[in-house]
Amino acid sequence: xITLKVNGVQKSFQGDPGMPLLWYLRDxxxxxxxxxxCGIALCGACTxxxxxxxxxxxxxxxxxxxGKAVTTIEGLxxxxxxxxxxKAWIAADVPQCGYCQPGQIMQAAALLKSNPKPNDKxxxxxxxxxxxxxxxxxxxxxxxxxxxxxxx
Amino acid sequence: MSRIENFSRREFIKGMFSAGAFVxxxxxxxxxxxxxxxQASAAxxxxxxxxxxxxxxxxxxxxxxxxxAHRSEMGSGSRTGVPIVLADELEADWKRVRLVQAIADARxxxxxxxxxxxxxxxxxxxxxxxxxxxxxLEQAAAQKWNAPVAECEAKLHTVxxxxxxxxxxYGELASTAAKLPVPPKENLxxxxxxxxxxxxxxxxxxxxxxxxxxxxxxxxxxxxxxxxYAVVARPPVLGGTVKSFDDKEALKVPxxxxxxxxxxxxxxxxxxxxxxxxxxxxxTWAALQGxxxxxxxxxxxxxATYNTDTYRQQMEATARQPGKVCRDIxxxxxxxxxxxxxxxxxxYAPHLAHAAMEPLVAxxxxxxxxxxxxxxxxxxxxxxxxxxxxxxxxxxNVTCHVTLLGGGFxxxxxPDYVAEAALLSxxxxxxxxxxxxxxxxxxxxxxxxxxAMHMKATLGANGMPTALLxxxxxxxxxxxFEAGMSYGEAFDLSFGWTDTPWNIPNIRAENGPAPAHxxxxxxxxxxNIYHAFALHSFEDELAHAAGRDPLEYILKLLxxxxxxxxxxxxxxxxxxxxxxxxYPFDTGxxxxxxxxxxxxxxxGKRPKTKGEGMGFAFHRSFLTYVASVVRVTVDNAGKVRIHxxxxxxxxxxxxxxxxVLNQFEGAAVxxxxxxxxxxxxxxxxxxxxxxxxDYPVCRIDDAPEKVNVHIVESTAPPAGVGEPGVPxxxxxxxxxxxxxxxxxxxxxxxxxxxxx
Numbered sequence: 080x081i082t083l084k085v086n087g088v089q090k091s092f093q094g095d096p097g098m099p100l101l102w103y104l105r106d107x108x109x110x111x112x113x114x115x116x117c118g119i120a121l122c123g124a125c126t127x128x129x130x131x132x133x134x135x136x137x138x139x140x141x142x143x144x145x146g147k148a149v150t151t152i153e154g155l156x157x158x159x160x161x162x163x164x165x166k167a168w169i170a171a172d173v174p175q176c177g178y179c180q181p182g183q184i185m186q187a188a189a190l191l192k193s194n195p196k197p198n199d200k201x202x203x204x205x206x207x208x209x210x211x212x213x214x215x216x217x218x219x220x221x222x223x224x225x226x227x228x229x230x231x
Numbered sequence: 232m233s234r235i236e237n238f239s240r241r242e243f244i245k246g247m248f249s250a251g252a253f254v255x256x257x258x259x260x261x262x263x264x265x266x267x268x269x270q271a272s273a274a275x276x277x278x279x280x281x282x283x284x285x286x287x288x289x290x291x292x293x294x295x296x297x298x299x300a301h302r303s304e305m306g307s308g309s310r311t312g313v314p315i316v317l318a319d320e321l322e323a324d325w326k327r328v329r330l331v332q333a334i335a336d337a338r339x340x341x342x343x344x345x346x347x348x349x350x351x352x353x354x355x356x357x358x359x360x361x362x363x364x365x366x367x368l369e370q371a372a373a374q375k376w377n378a379p380v381a382e383c384e385a386k387l388h389t390v391x392x393x394x395x396x397x398x399x400x401y402g403e404l405a406s407t408a409a410k411l412p413v414p415p416k417e418n419l420x421x422x423x424x425x426x427x428x429x430x431x432x433x434x435x436x437x438x439x440x441x442x443x444x445x446x447x448x449x450x451x452x453x454x455x456x457x458x459x460y461a462v463v464a465r466p467p468v469l470g471g472t473v474k475s476f477d478d479k480e481a482l483k484v485p486x487x488x489x490x491x492x493x494x495x496x497x498x499x500x501x502x503x504x505x506x507x508x509x510x511x512x513x514x515t516w517a518a519l520q521g522x523x524x525x526x527x528x529x530x531x532x533x534x535a536t537y538n539t540d541t542y543r544q545q546m547e548a549t550a551r552q553p554g555k556v557c558r559d560i561x562x563x564x565x566x567x568x569x570x571x572x573x574x575x576x577x578x579y580a581p582h583l584a585h586a587a588m589e590p591l592v593a594x595x596x597x598x599x600x601x602x603x604x605x606x607x608x609x610x611x612x613x614x615x616x617x618x619x620x621x622x623x624x625x626x627x628n629v630t631c632h633v634t635l636l637g638g639g640f641x642x643x644x645x646p647d648y649v650a651e652a653a654l655l656s657x658x659x660x661x662x663x664x665x666x667x668x669x670x671x672x673x674x675x676x677x678x679x680x681x682x683a684m685h686m687k688a689t690l691g692a693n694g695m696p697t698a699l700l701x702x703x704x705x706x707x708x709x710x711x712f713e714a715g716m717s718y719g720e721a722f723d724l725s726f727g728w729t730d731t732p733w734n735i736p737n738i739r740a741e742n743g744p745a746p747a748h749x750x751x752x753x754x755x756x757x758x759n760i761y762h763a764f765a766l767h768s769f770e771d772e773l774a775h776a777a778g779r780d781p782l783e784y785i786l787k788l789l790x791x792x793x794x795x796x797x798x799x800x801x802x803x804x805x806x807x808x809x810x811x812x813x814y815p816f817d818t819g820x821x822x823x824x825x826x827x828x829x830x831x832x833x834x835g836k837r838p839k840t841k842g843e844g845m846g847f848a849f850h851r852s853f854l855t856y857v858a859s860v861v862r863v864t865v866d867n868a869g870k871v872r873i874h875x876x877x878x879x880x881x882x883x884x885x886x887x888x889x890x891v892l893n894q895f896e897g898a899a900v901x902x903x904x905x906x907x908x909x910x911x912x913x914x915x916x917x918x919x920x921x922x923x924x925d926y927p928v929c930r931i932d933d934a935p936e937k938v939n940v941h942i943v944e945s946t947a948p949p950a951g952v953g954e955p956g957v958p959x960x961x962x963x964x965x966x967x968x969x970x971x972x973x974x975x976x977x978x979x980x981x982x983x984x985x986x987x
Contacts, residue, residue: 095485095516102516106460111452112445114637115515116588117669121923124588152445165443172435172889175897176306177442178449178588178637203932210923212588212638213306214900215893216931217938 083144086154096142112152123209126182133189152181167226175213287360294402300330301339305639307953308890309349311437319429320361324388335611335631343610345644347853347951362419371407433889450607453594458662462518465507468916470532480524486517491658498714502617504651535916537748546683550704554743558729561737566698572690580761580979582911583679589637590672595652596662601628607636609644618653641753670921677752680705684765694777698737706747717744721803727762734790756957759852767848767962792819824858827879832860844970848962853951855882861963869986873935883947895940895956902960904928
């Protein structure tokens with residue numbers, strides 16, 4: 080049995096320990112905000128935080144999360160309201176289809192945690208693993224910069 | 232609200248509205264709709280009801296306004312942009328509007344969210360629906376106050392009695408308004424443009440909060456009690472069949488419940504499933520694992536001879552031969568016979584895959600001869616038709632709910648994946664969710680056509696062409712609908728080919744045959760992609776051959792501002808289905824966007840640094856005029872970096888300003904992806920690519936660094952915005968590369984051409 084915390088709630092799982100976290104979150108727990116895009120860590124749609132680190136859930140087996148804390152897009156906001164990155168995303172009207180955006184937001188939130196004031200190059204480096212087929216990249220860049228400024 | 236909505240007519244009438252609610256036009260609905268069958272009968276004639284405003288809205292006694300979103304949201308903003316037109320005419324407060332996504336129902340008219348026509352086709356419909364409801368609310372207030380209706384004015388969710396200043400909210404008026412007759416169309420008073428509250432301004436997407444918090448419901452997120460997840464092993468070659476299969480190991484995977492076969496299609500394939508063997512399991516992961524263990528012996532069939540390298544040579548040879556004439560002005564041959572300076576070029580563009588971020592997925596529940604479907608589809612009515620026809624049931628027995636779409640780009644208007652779910656649900660006797668892996672999504676696409684284009688022009692003494700021959704060869708979309716079709720049709724040839732606006736006396740457009748060996752489908756901006764690439768690259772080539780500035784030369788080629796005479800276009804020129812007098816080809820509008828984009832980019836004013844170049848291209852498609860200037864640098868290793876794209880567009884009247892900006896910003900990235908790196912190839916009939924590793928698309932660090940978009944203010948009728956931003960991008964990039972390096976790119980993707 081594998082035990083882990085998901086969005087602050089203790090969970091235990093008795094199924095296939097090799098199942099990627101992505102499918103555990105989506106199919107077993109019903110947390111569908113974490114998206115499937117490629118299955119091989121190429122697109123970032125499944126980005127979650129594992130003990131605070133941005134992680135691709137599609138290639139992370141459940142067993143690798145044993146005893147760790149998983150945060151998904153559903154757990155990013157707090158009682159105080161939306162995360163600054165979520166607010167910035169709304170203010171900048173980033174999404175088109177929106178499917179990749181939970182992953183983008185989780186990646187951006189992790190970036191700002193480790194580097195509260197990234198420049199454009201640092202943003203590009205941190206976000207290069209997250210594909211947006213609609214092409215909202217310049218709004219993503221602007222939203223991250225705005226969220227960083229907001230946090231100052 | 233963007234969570235999965237189980238919306239049927241019956242629920243709409245009985246559930247969504249409480250007693251006393253004002254259901255505009257419910258009395259117009261046929262009785263059987265109000266009966267117990269729960270869904271609209273598609274057997275009703277569309278005419279007379281399909282565009283009637285009365286099926287679009289309802290108002291609750293508490294003042295909530297419920298609007299039906301009948302077109303799909305795939306990122307192009309239709310779900311917000313169409314209803315907001317109604318809200319504007321209704322004088323509704325958008326904050327008090329709730330959207331309900333419509334099921335497939337022919338009475339809405341077309342729900343096919345494709346071809347950039349959601350706003351164009353429904354702008355007036357929405358205005359009329361909103362205006363009739365607004366006028367009825369004013370009438371209801373007049374009745375309550377016993378005042379002349381002329382003294383009553385609807386204003387932001389209330390009706391004001393102008394002399395006394397008294398007000399009544401829409402909710403308070405709902406039950407009175409419900410008893411009034413719907414005003415006839417000729418009595419409708421539409422708001423003047425100056426009074427528009429939302430149209431032309433910015434409104435955030437209705438679903439933006441749900442999207443950013445992970446609550447938005449896509450097809451991938453549908454969960455139905457008792458459902459199994461299915462993944463399908465499909466024939467690697469189009470038309471292939473299962474000779475035999477062994478599922479022993481697959482069934483041993485924990486969670487795998489069963490396997491089931493899907494029959495191969497019958498020609499023409501249209502939107503039928505490809506066939507194969509499905510693995511059904513209690514999680515997606517188990518189903519994927521099970522498919523890994525499945526052993527299938529395939530019969531590959533006739534298309535196993537398809538190799539894109541050889542096929543390219545055949546298409547290029549065809550492009551050098553006379554083809555079917557699809558536009559003929561003047562006498563091109565006689566002009567060529569005169570001799571003079573001739574410029575010729577052959578261009579090639581490969582197959583492309585749609586690769587929307589959400590792989591294809593559909594959930595279906597078949598029971599007792601009826602199917603309920605939940606899926607992200609661009610065309611719910613087509614999903615309904617396809618499923619009904621495959622299962623041999625009436626389409627009234629197919630209910631198709633529409634979720635949000637994680638991208639579409641044309642792929643999600645082809646419901647083969649929906650049909651798989653319905654067939655498997657019938658076989659398994661359970662709700663089934665068919666999940667396509669990314670690999671499935673790329674390998675089993677309806678691919679954008681590859682194309683070869685031969686261009687030939689003769690230049691007069693002033694360096695301007697006197698004759699143009701343009702010949703295009705591509706496996707046509709028609710092959711999906713009619714087996715063996717190898718020539719383009721009026722519509723795909725009209726996309727940037729039979730409407731070349733050059734002001735010269737001799738133009739001939741031709742089309743040569745190319746039989747299809749993969750399923751061909753439309754992708755964002757369709758054949759405009761390769762036609763614009765060839766035509767606008769060639770314009771740049773001619774400018775350089777004449778030793779002139781490309782922008783100045785191309786504008787001269789366009790000639791004086793004029794409406795292109797309809798007689799100079801082919802008799803069957805479809806003009807996107809729009810009346811030519813309403814949406815003519817106006818070269819003045821094309822020139823204006825060109826000059827605007829050039830101004831934005833500082834064309835001709837910016838000092839050129841080493842390895843840097845600017846390129847220009849303009850294009851009319853989907854009735855919208857677009858010009859883009861692209862600035863690139865090419866480094867010593869031949870790597871192209873796109874620094875800036877300046878796009879100016881004239882789409883006539885626009886609805887949601889920010890959506891338009893976002894669409895054209897995204898189009899620059901979509902165009903850059905296909906220009907720089909997009910390529911699908913086949914070896915022995917099998918698609919070589921499988922995921923973002925070998926079918927890359929632009930990422931944040933290789934997309935254009937900055938995209939500036941300017942919307943030309945216009946009172947012309949609305950045109951398209953989802954697709955027309957794409958076509959100018961590839962030729963503008965290639966022209967910029969030429970300016971930077973002197974190397975002409977005649978083949979996409981650009982990565983194939985050595986730039987050092």
